Amino acid sequence: MQVLRDIETWPRPTRGTAVTIGAYDGVHLGHRAVIASVRDLAAAHGLATAVVTFDRHPAAVVRPDSAPPLLTDLEQKLELLATTGVDYTLVLHFDDARSKEPAEEFVTEVLVGSLNARAVVVGEDFHFGHRRSGNVALLRDMGAKLGFEVLGIDLVGTDGRPAAGEERVSSTAIRKALRHGDLARANRLLGRFHEVRGAVVGGDKRARELGFPTANIAVPSEICLPADGIYAGWYLRPDGLARPAALSLGRRPTFYEDAESSLLEAHLLDFEGDLYGEPARVRFVERLRDERKFDSVDALVEQMERDCRQARRILGATPP
Secondary structure, eight states, rough: EEEEOOTTSOOTTOEEEEESSOOOOSSSHHHHHHHHHHHHHHHTOOOOEEEEOOOOTTTTHHGGGGGGOOOOHHHHHHHHHTTOOOOOEEEEEOHHHHHTTTTHHHIIEEEIIIIIIEEEEEEEOOOGGGGOOOOOHHHHHHHHHHHHEEEEEEBOOTSSBOOOOOOOOOOOEEEEEEEHHHHHHHHHHHOOOOEEEEEEOOOOOOOHHHTTTOOEEETTBBOOOOEEEEEEEEETTTSSSSEEEEEEEEEOOOOSSOOOEEEEEEETOOOOSSOTOOEEEEEEEEEEEOOOOOOOOHOOOOOOHHHHHHHHHHTTOOOO
C-alpha cells in the first residue's frame, strides 16, 4: 500500500480509482466490508483502489469537547489498512480550513482532481463537507456529471451482511462495548484484539515489591481504553516478540483513595528484564474481573496469583 500525503505532487492515476472515504477509526469488520466492495468494483472495472482518510478524527476539530476517544492512532490505522489489500491511502490534513470546505469542492479537488475516481463506495448514512452538507445523494448527482458511479452500502454485522441495531458494526458500538467492559463484544466487532500503544515509564515500584513487577504504559489520553479491570493480554515488544501478560487497568484503590486517572500496568508472565523506555503494544484478550479494593496486601497478592494463573490458562503458549 502506498501512503499519500501531498495531493499536489503525486501523479493522478490514469486508469482511475475506486475510492472510499472516512475516519476509518479502528479499521473494524465494517470498514473491511466496505473496502472489500471497493476491491470488487475495482477488479470489475480495471481500477486501482484507494482509501481517503484523515490525520486526526474530524470531530477533534469540529467539536473537540465531545470528540470520541480513538480506537487507533494514525500509525496503527495505516498498518491495519495495509492489510486490506488497498493500493493507496490518501491521508488528508484535517484542520479548521478543511472542516469549512464545501462538499462539492472536496469532490472536485480530492476525488476527481487527485484520485481520478471512477467509483465511490461509502455507507448510506455517510456525510462530509462543511456542516455535513455532503451525502450519498450529492455524490450520485455529481458522479453523473463527473464520470463516477456511487455505491452506498448499509452497515453490516460481524458476518458481513447488512444489519440493524445492536448487531451493526461501527466504531461507536465498539467504543460503547469497551466503555462498559464488554471486551468480548468489542473484539468481535473489531475482528481482532483491541490494541493500545504507549511508552513504558517509571512508576512507584509497588507491584515489584509485591512480587509482580509491571511495565507502566503511558497511553495517550486520546486513545480509547477498556473499562477499569483486570485482563489477560499480550505485550508486544519492539522486535515483535509477544509475551503473555496479566494486565491491570485502574486506579489501584487498595493503595490510593483518589487517583486522578487510570493506570495501565502489564505483568509479563515468566519474564525478567528491563522494559523502561521502550514502546509497547498491548492487546486485550479477555476480561478477568473488575478492579476492587482489598482489605489487606496479603489478600491482594493472593488474588494477583490467581489472576496470573487464569491469564496463563487463557493465553496458552501461542501468541496472536
